[in-house]
Amino acid sequence: MEASYKFGPYKIDATEVFYSSPLSYAMVNLRPLLPGHILEFHQRICYFFYKLLFWSYLQREVKRFADLSSDETSDLWVSAKEVGTRLEQYHNASSLTFAIQDGPQAGQTVPHVHIHVIPRKKGDFEKNDEIYDAIDVKERELKEKLDLDIERKDRTMEEMASEANEYRTLFS
Numbered sequence: 001m002e003a004s005y006k007f008g009p010y011k012i013d014a015t016e017v018f019y020s021s022p023l024s025y026a027m028v029n030l031r032p033l034l035p036g037h038i039l040e041f042h043q044r045i046c047y048f049f050y051k052l053l054f055w056s057y058l059q060r061e062v063k064r065f066a067d068l069s070s071d072e073t074s075d076l077w078v079s080a081k082e083v084g085t086r087l088e089q090y091h092n093a094s095s096l097t098f099a100i101q102d103g104p105q106a107g108q109t110v111p112h113v114h115i116h117v118i119p120r121k122k123g124d125f126e127k128n129d130e131i132y133d134a135i136d137v138k139e140r141e142l143k144e145k146l147d148l149d150i151e152r153k154d155r156t157m158e159e160m161a162s163e164a165n166e167y168r169t170l171f172s
């Protein structure tokens with residue numbers, strides 16, 4: 001059975017995912033701010049027995065950071081650390097930005113806990129903290145795309161799958 005991934009209410013194609021652990025996964029970004037900007041998610045899966053014959057599963061979304069279990073929180077951050085370290089080396093970066101927008105007033109547009117992991121280089125933004133404004137703008141644009149399907153310059157599935165394939169080699 002092929003893995004199934006969701007980002008809030010949206011189905012994620014498995015070709016976009018390049019890393020997974022028991023409780024989280026990482027995927028390439030539709031609209032990265034900088035090379036290597038990826039998203040790290042938790043994956044809460046609940047198993048249940050159906051009609052005494054079949055095991056089935058349901059992937060449940062967790063909208064807010066505080067709703068994660070301790071195991072999910074730990075796995076999410078350990079995975080983000082591992083993925084970030086490898087992407088930092090791969091992109092010859094010198095630092096990493098880890099960012100969470102936890103709730104609508106914090107800029108979260110898709111109701112699903114996720115971490116932005118962004119390899120950083122000297123001078124990539126004129127003022128270092130401008131990265132947070134840029135994340136907010138990209139999140140708003142994504143919300144418009146998902147809600148209104150307005151025209152914008154997204155990467156193609158082929159571009160994203162190709163990048164995910166490159167990143168998978170970092171973990172094999």
